[in-house]
Amino acid sequence: MDPNSPKSWSIHTRQEITAKYQILEQVGSGAYSDVYRGRRISDGLIIALKEVHDYQSAFREIEALQILQRSSPNVVALHEYFWREDEDAVLVLEFLRTDLASVIGEAKKRGQGSLSVGEIKRWMLQILNGVEACHRNLIVHRDLKPGNLLVSDDGVLKIADFGQARILLEHNNVASDNEQQPYEQAVSEQQSYVNPSLELIDKEEYFRGLDQFKPQNVHHDEADKETNSCLATCCTASDLDDDPFKTSSYSCQLEEGGGEYGALGPLTSCIGTRWFRAPELLYGSTNYGLEVDLWSLGCIFAELLALEPLFPGVSDIDQLSRIITVLGNLSEDVWADCSKLPDYNTISFGKVESPMSIGSRLSHRSADEVSLVSKLLCYDPAKRATTTELLQDKYFLEEPLPVPVSGLKVPSTKNRQDEDSPGRVYEYEDMGSDSDLDEFGTFKVTTSNTGFSIQFP
Template structure:
């Protein structure tokens, strides 16, 4: 048996790739991945080559995208290349812009008097597409864990697609969900040979609650469950599969987006990393970690250190995104985890047993406390000049108790989407011609996580009261 070839120093020298693709330019770079625009030689299709330098992130993204294959609002994975001695390279559809750029351009139009922000019909179409993408993930029990505008890519035709599944997890126990140790290789055309020499074992049983063409991958078992049944299954999963005495961290594996990221004026990546890394990586059969997602869109249970959460963390992120679409401003632009919690409480009030029964069991609930918020301003104050229906949508998602958050499918049925003005056709959406270019606000366009501050830095928050307790210490922020 021939020895494996030496590891290439560059994607440009990997023969299995350059035989099929002409690499045109690097369009993005992060600490854990690089993204290139390339041309497929067989048909001149422009694609994105995502070279992922972290095994855990590559594994998760491939596994999730295989399950979600053919979902119209999830980015397409055409094929991938992966050898034991090489980084994974994912071949994906190339999408030039994202929802963050849509929001930024709408803000410019509003400020310049050029038509004013995002119209109601356009807003409804964007929301419905996001709901479609989140719904197909959740029907397959995939929690994305990093939903944000820059991870919602947009095609030239206005089709919105969920991307960057490097932090995604499948939340069902072995026997009910795909249980293979490695993702199954495939190409868009099943008649062609596989791209890599070493075939992985298949993971071909995936749950789906709908028989439509949107969901799932081949070999599906269709399972219909109500919201109550879902919570029951998830609780059973947590008790059986999650070791709650350990908190195995996810590796810092996410790049900013599959093919693009936005140069936002107030981008959270400029002052903080998405989540913390740990050398040990993550155990697929072990506990989840609370250090996932981007702070502005991170659910309160994650900020309080929960490791036994479910799909509901995506629903909180979804609510923050919907609010941002309505106002063209981030809902909770925190500068640290503590500031993030403070901003949330100033709007929703204090987190307690009344607002979320059982919240006292959150790992850090008794460690970090805030003075009583006497008069929370409420979400209405954050959504000025928006309709009651739009405020209601956000309220159904941005609430403390995860079990009270509406599912994507429940929101689909809201009368808001059936009333005038109706959602516009895709052809009437304002789609930026490309991602907003590198300007003075974003010299490089992509941010390297290695150079960012920690989420856990309390130095900027002035006075605090630290009290020794029987279990450690408590920090109170006036």
């Protein structure tokens, strides 16, 4: 693009940025952002410059990070940002050259047992502290995975990539595009919706309280259904072409918000990365809260323990199938409200008589470790342990105790470069949404006056 055009898309043409920062090299590139390693001219500090090409991703990340700046040392620091009309947002972030995915990858190369129990506990505690800060401020991250957990050279883990985050308001609703701010006002005001008086409460009250923050199901008109793209990590135009689910809510829904400046809209199920996506999202739920992060935590912890992803699905249907193989069929016996999920009656699987169980997938780990993961990986969102509960779990208080942060092994080299985060160097293979169903062989389609259902063997 011509650098002299009104919207240059190039960080190198922004004098307000180049006057303060020396741009050293590009370290990541993706559909929604480009990331550069840079140096602050005033003091030589190495930083990351993240140029975000998508308005709503930039808005969400800036707002979430502003709220969280003083909440936890385990959230990436936002030094400042540049944003004006007709330009992309550029976030100046602390530079972290590696991530938890690289930690896991290096440990896998060394072999089983290369991560001590004390190290695993310290990594888990840092993750929990960061997510607890998010949830304390009613921020749901919605894309927790090892590649979004950055690690400093001295072993401090920090949650990053808040472009999919949502802030659940204390005003009995979720921010809606029906109340969009003008572009200039949205950029300049950056309101923070923190509940400073949020206190620890028992779990039943905790999840009852979340109900008031969940939106009602959103009905999109026919024009919305014809959209050619969703979130970059979820759907592309090819995913929707010839999709047998195109007339069903199972098809990825229109990304939240609408129009060029749709920053905050109704919730969507089309978020996160498949291997870490909660089952209610896979069944099309748009009525959820912090609990989807808790499921992701369970998948991350299981990967730390096994050095392998727990549910490495190659498509959304395969993802559900893998979960059901381990946990058993989703029914009202295990989650009373599961039949309310948009696609519960559309997609069904054959009866799993003998589920594998999480314990069998973590056969070399202790009962306490299996118990910790099991507290997060359950179908009923209300039964998932909260971050506050997990931080008080006996597992972290018993020998061997968590090692000091200084005792953690931090990879000295990067794995494969990923696209959106400063220092993010890990990429899971093929975790978009379904583009075809050939891999599943035969399946049964039943039509009715109200639609159709698909049953997999």
